[in-house]
Amino acid sequence: MNHIAAKLTVAAFSLGLATEAMATEWNVSVWGKRRAFTEHVHKLAELVEQKTNGEFTMNISYGGLSKNTENLDGISIGAFEMAQFCAGYHADKNRAITVLELPFLGVNTLAEEVAVSHAVYAHPAVAKEMAQWNARMLMTSPMPQYNLVGTGKARHKISEFGGMRVRATGGIGEAFRAVGGVPTSVTSSEAYQAMESGVVDTVAFAQHAHLSFGTINEADWWTANLNPGTVNCPIVVNIDAYDALSDAEREALDSSVDESIAYYLDNYGELLTRWDAVLAEKGVEKVMISDEELAEFKKVAGDPIQQAWIKEMSAQGMPAQELFDLVNDTLAKTRAGN
Known part of the structure; x- marks a missing residue:
């Protein structure tokens, strides 16, 4: 009997090891702190764990695995399996998706931002470029149009942007440069300190980031309708890790x-509805730029920058016009469907 019991014990122990070995655990690199910008990552982890009965789990790390500007590098070497990054942090590594950061694309809602982002992510040129970093696009982190918070006297005219030191990356930074601003690309985590110390006069962020990184606490005013563009921040997975998933795990992830994304949109929508209350609570002036000033801004910083991007990227062998047209075509189809 003792011999049989010993065999059963060994068998049970071996089965336990096999079960444990079958479990999949991914590390996910994000930054800052949990906020509206990362809620879809948490929802994804929750859903995947539920669908696989706990056999596929994700450990979400806020800055513990990598700097935000180095997340794509970490993915490329397999330091972690999933990560979030923003295209403007290293435009040379992800040229194709920088089309989504061009100023004045005319995207009006978060749902439209999701549609155009995922359409571009699905383009073969994007997949090919991301594969160089062993990365596969999974989903976007849709953000509303960026707007400024600033210190000192509020700026109501585009001419007042001359010499303005602004934290802005990608196409938004180029838009401010076109009207005489001086953009700097400090990371989101460094924006508050840059504003507090006077390194920058203004910071361009979406609403959640002004809250999360504290720039709203230094602000005297906020532009409610400048809307020059937004930053595109994908969630990517390591290709080897994705390919190593079982069919069931891959289905759980993809599905x-x-x-x-729907959860993210609902959550972010709640933030947008209470934004005016946040401004009032913190004593921040709400600045409305006139239609004439907005038209001037778009004339100087819209089409010229878009056309320059198409020319530059085409010269580098990218299907730039095709990507740009894809954004506009997707916008049209999305609005027609609504």
Whole structure:
């Protein structure tokens, strides 16, 4: 009997090891702190764990695995399996998706931002470029149009942007440069300190980031309708890690994207509805730029920058016009569907 019991014990122990070995655990690199910008990552992890009965889990790390500007590098070497990054942090590594950061694309809602982002992510040129970093696009982190918070006297005219030191990356930074601003690309985590110390006069962020990184606490005013563009920040997975998933795990991951995005949109929508209350609470002046000034800004910083991007990227062998047209075509189809 003792011999049989010993065999059963060994068998049970071996089965336990096999079960444990079958479990999949991914590390996910994000930054800052948990906020509206990362809620879809948490929802994705929750859904995947539920669908796989706990056999596929994700450890979400806020800055513990990598700097935000180095997340794509970490993915490329397999330091972690999933990460979030923003195209403007290293435009040379992800040229194709910088089309989504061009100023004045005319994207009006978060749902439209999701549609154009995922259409571009699905383009073969994007997949090919990301593969150089062993990265596969999974989903976007949709953000509303960026607007400025600033210190000192409020700026109501585009001519007042001359010499303005602004934290802005990618196409938004180029838009401010076109009207005489002086953009700097300090990371989101460094923006508050840059503003507090006077390194910058203004910071361009979406609403959640002004809250999360504290720039709203230094602000005297906020532009409610400048809307020059936004930053595009994908969630990517390491290709080797993705390919190593079982069919069931891969299905659990892929099938959870749409629900995670929907959750994100609902959550961010709640933030947008209470934004005016946040401004009032913190004593921040709400600045409305006139239609004439906005038209001037778009004339100087819209089409010229878009056309320059198309020319530059085409010269580098990218299907730039095709990508740009894809954004506009997707916008049209999305609005027609609504």
